[in-house]
Every structure is written in structure tokens, then in C-alpha cells.
Amino acid sequence: MEKKVNFKKIGRWVMAGSALIGVVVLIIFSSNTFSTDRCKKxxxxxxxxxxxxxxxxxxxxxxxxxxxxxxxxxxxxxxxxxxxxxxxxxxxxxxxxxxxxxxxxxxxxxxxxxHIPVARILMSDGREDVYTDNEGYFFPLSERYSARIILLSGEYFRNLPSLKQKGQEKLLNFINLINEDHFLKAQFTQLDINKAGNITIVPLLGKHIIEFGEAENIQNRLNRLKIFYKQILPVKGWDAFSHISVKYDGQVVCK
The missing domain is CATH 3.10.20 (Ubiquitin-like (UB roll))
Structure with missing residues (x-):
């Protein structure tokens, strides 16, 4: 008994084979082109x-x-x-x-x-000033451009290589919170931090300084400062106080 030849099936195999050969040739050609082409610009x-x-x-x-x-x-x-x-x-x-x-x-x-700087560190140990980004990486200043950002100063930064290392997370978080808040970013010009990590804030407006304490309970203290700036100073006057403290929980101490 003679077997019938399935020409359709054979045709599909031939087409598939031809397509496969075409792909292989294209890959070889593309590879050869990639290795021999020259850089245009x-x-x-x-x-x-x-x-x-x-x-x-x-x-x-x-x-x-x-x-x-x-x-x-x-x-x-x-x-x-x-x-x-x-x-x-x-x-x-x-x-x-x-x-x-x-x-x-x-x-x-x-x-x-x-790198996008969030603060400029004024070094006091003979090193040149540096920027820090939001991840705590220190990088040098630029001769062509000076970023207008908050300044950091104080003995805390003596011999400190970066804010990426363990133990710096809270301070870095504090700096980032200020940088992300339009009101605080505009009002705070400098953070001076002593060797123990206590923070003193120098504001743009007013003759007072702010005793913040260590970088603890940060959001609560910042919220108290916002209330002070928005509700108390407009009534008392921006130069009514020389010293503000939010170091102690639940309080805003004014002198």
C-alpha cells in the first residue's frame, strides 16, 4: 500500500527551516557588524x-x-x-x-x-568643605556651581568620612526631612552639631537660635517648631526671643 506524501507538512518544515537559517545568518551578520563597526560619535x-x-x-x-x-x-x-x-x-x-x-x-x-546635595558640611579639621547627598555620601564642591542648601558645622564632623556608616541614620534622616519640607528648608540655614551630637539650628529669620538636642523624636520636635513659627511668632514678633528649645518632649521653651 502506497503512503501518501503530505506536501503541506513538508512545506511547513521547509519554511520553518528556512526561517531558522535566516535567523542564524542574521545573528552572525549582526555580530560581525557589531564587532567591526566604528564609533560614529x-x-x-x-x-x-x-x-x-x-x-x-x-x-x-x-x-x-x-x-x-x-x-x-x-x-x-x-x-x-x-x-x-x-x-x-x-x-x-x-x-x-x-x-x-x-x-x-x-x-x-x-x-x-x-549626586544631588542636600547639605554642605563646613569642615573644621583642615579638610575642604564637602557636600552630602541624601544617602550620606560625601563628595567635593564644584568650581563651576555652588548649591544653595543648608549648612552643617561643628565638632561632630571632625574626621567623619561620611553619613553612610552605622550610627548616622538618625542624623541623615533629620537632614533629609528638612530638605523635603519646603517651609523648614527655607527657614533653616545652618545646623551646628557638637561632639555629643546635640543640634543647634540657626534660622533665616529672627534673632533666635533653636536648641534641638540629639536627632531623636525628630518629627514630633519639628511639628512643635512649625506650630511655634506659624502661631506664636506672628503674634509675639520675630525678634521677641533669643533662644528656643524643643529638646524636651511636649515643650517649646522660649527665652
């Missing part, structure tokens, strides 16, 4: 560029090319060390992160993110 993108102005695209490109001595445009991509370029760029400590990769269009893409 350098494309720099800076995240949060509208928030801070520590760096610009020209400076990033200068770091990537070693001030122009390492020509990247026109070079074969398989001769470009992407990780090495990232390391060069990250030498600028105002940069939080960097990714270097080849774009589909043949550009060398450099994506960077700046």
Missing part, C-alpha cells in the same frame, strides 16, 4: 541635569577621551574598552553613576547621574 546624557550644574556634556566627553588624547570617534568598537571609560568618568566624584554602551545607531552612549 559620542552621545552624552546627564540625568538630573536641570537640578544641578556640577558637570556638563563637554566635561564628560573630555574625561572619556582623556582630554582628547584618546580618540574614540572613528575607532572600531571592538577596540574600545567601555569599562575603562566608565572608570575614567567616575574619577569625578560629583558623578554618582555612569554607564557606557554602544547604541544601535553606532553612537557611543554615555549616561551619567550626578
Amino acid at each position: 559620542i552621545e552624552v546624557k546627564i540625568k538630573n541635569a536641570n537640578e544641578q550644574f556640577f558637570i556638563d556634556a563637554k566635561e564628560i566627553e573630555s574625561l572619556a577621551t582623556r582630554q582628547g588624547s584618546d580618540q574614540l570617534t572613528g575607532r572600531l568598537f571592538d577596540k574600545i574598552d567601555l569599562r575603562e571609560i566608565e572608570k575614567r568618568i567616575l574619577k569625578n566624584k560629583q558623578i554618582k553613576s555612569c554607564q557606557v554602551f554602544r547604541g544601535i545607531e553606532g553612537n557611543l552612549n554615555i549616561d551619567v547621574e550626578q
Whole structure:
């Protein structure tokens, strides 16, 4: 008995095989193209560029090319060390992160993110002033831009490498809460912190200083300060007191 040939089935197998061969050829071609194509140009993108102005695209490109001595445009991509370029760029400590990769269009893409400062630390131990971001990382000031943010001072910061280390969580949280609150951020200009961690706040308006104490029961104390500023000072006058304390729970002591 003769077997019938299923031409439809054979046709489907032939089409599937042809498609598979096409995919393999495309992968090989794409791989070969990727390894032999040359860099057309350098494309720099800076995240949060509208928030801070520590760096610009020209400076990033200068770091990537070693001030122009390492020509990247026109070079074969398989001769470009992407990780090495990232390391060069990250030498600028105002940069939080960097990714270097080849774009589909043949550009060398450099994506960077700046640190966003929440406070400036006035060092008293001979070190240069630094910024700290909301994660507690210290990074240097910039010659091209000065951020208008709260100042931190006092013996507490002597020899302190960062606010990322254990035991600094409460103080960092306090700084971040101020920075996130439009009213407090505008009113508080400086925090002076002694060796024991007691905080004195210097406000923008008024001739008083604020004794805050350690970074404990933070939200409750800040709420009491807001009530003081919104309900008491408008009545008594901004220069009526020289010393305000919220160090003790449930109290606002005025002198």
C-alpha cells in the first residue's frame, strides 16, 4: 500500500527551516557588524541635569577621551574598552553613576547621574568643605556651581568620612526631612552639631537660635517648631526671643 506524501507538512518544515537559517545568518551578520563597526560619535546624557550644574556634556566627553588624547570617534568598537571609560568618568566624584554602551545607531552612549546635595558640611579639621547627598555620601564642591542648601558645622564632623556608616541614620534622616519640607528648608540655614551630637539650628529669620538636642523624636520636635513659627511668632514678633528649645518632649521653651 502506497503512503501518501503530505506536501503541506513538508512545506511547513521547509519554511520553518528556512526561517531558522535566516535567523542564524542574521545573528552572525549582526555580530560581525557589531564587532567591526566604528564609533560614529559620542552621545552624552546627564540625568538630573536641570537640578544641578556640577558637570556638563563637554566635561564628560573630555574625561572619556582623556582630554582628547584618546580618540574614540572613528575607532572600531571592538577596540574600545567601555569599562575603562566608565572608570575614567567616575574619577569625578560629583558623578554618582555612569554607564557606557554602544547604541544601535553606532553612537557611543554615555549616561551619567550626578549626586544631588542636600547639605554642605563646613569642615573644621583642615579638610575642604564637602557636600552630602541624601544617602550620606560625601563628595567635593564644584568650581563651576555652588548649591544653595543648608549648612552643617561643628565638632561632630571632625574626621567623619561620611553619613553612610552605622550610627548616622538618625542624623541623615533629620537632614533629609528638612530638605523635603519646603517651609523648614527655607527657614533653616545652618545646623551646628557638637561632639555629643546635640543640634543647634540657626534660622533665616529672627534673632533666635533653636536648641534641638540629639536627632531623636525628630518629627514630633519639628511639628512643635512649625506650630511655634506659624502661631506664636506672628503674634509675639520675630525678634521677641533669643533662644528656643524643643529638646524636651511636649515643650517649646522660649527665652
